[in-house]
Amino acid sequence: MKAFCFALVSAAIAATSYASLLPRDQSFCTDAKTVSTTTIAVGDKEVELTQLSCGTSVTKRQTATPIPNICGEICQNVCSDSGNLPPTTEDCQTIVDAITILNGSVSPTFTVDGGHAQTLTFGTCRFFFENLALDSVENCWLAFGQTAAAAGSACFPPVQPVHSEGLCLSADGLWQVGAAHS
Numbered sequence: 001m002k003a004f005c006f007a008l009v010s011a012a013i014a015a016t017s018y019a020s021l022l023p024r025d026q027s028f029c030t031d032a033k034t035v036s037t038t039t040i041a042v043g044d045k046e047v048e049l050t051q052l053s054c055g056t057s058v059t060k061r062q063t064a065t066p067i068p069n070i071c072g073e074i075c076q077n078v079c080s081d082s083g084n085l086p087p088t089t090e091d092c093q094t095i096v097d098a099i100t101i102l103n104g105s106v107s108p109t110f111t112v113d114g115g116h117a118q119t120l121t122f123g124t125c126r127f128f129f130e131n132l133a134l135d136s137v138e139n140c141w142l143a144f145g146q147t148a149a150a151a152g153s154a155c156f157p158p159v160q161p162v163h164s165e166g167l168c169l170s171a172d173g174l175w176q177v178g179a180a181h182s
């Protein structure tokens with residue numbers, strides 16, 4: 001029932017304010033500052049995992065306990081552009097492999113503070129999770145990877161030849177997941 005309600009809400013958003021959703025990614029995390037960077041080895045490849053703090057207007061709050069987990073929540077795919085070219089399928093697949101490693105070797109879930117983002121980058125491809133809320137949220141690595149890959153598949157060749165970014169926007173507008181050209 002919960003998922004059904006989310007689907008109705010996101011359908012309503014898509015019908016009424018589709019265009020207003022598009023600039024959200026451009027306006028979010030414009031003054032991003034790198035908080036930390038680590039690398040995940042995938043065979044002889046290195047995928048970069050970066051935590052970003054977005055802008056100066058975000059003040060750290062007392063975080064709700066337990067931290068809400070948005071794993072598996074419905075989101076709405078939107079194609080956007082962050083450059084001219086889509087990433088290559090091979091580079092995005094290496095990020096999916098890194099996510100499988102993170103799930104198995106670190107933790108099945110990760111937490112992103114309010115007003116922060118997390119990116120995984122390899123070659124031409126970047127997967128990201130942006131938390132636009134004031135409070136922290138938790139997500140599952142595998143769900144994140146599947147959502148980002150699906151958003152990319154919906155927007156990159158051969159489905160869409162021109163886009164460089166595939167987003168999945170939450171129904172409440174508080175987080176987004178995406179795949180883009182790095």
Ligand SMILES: *[C@@H]1O[C@H](CO)[C@@H](O)[C@H](O)[C@H]1NC(C)=O
Binds near residue numbers: 108
């Ligand atoms: C994800 O990690 C859990 C243990 O944390 C493991 O049981 C599961 O098989 C992993 N899934 C994949 C697809 O690797």
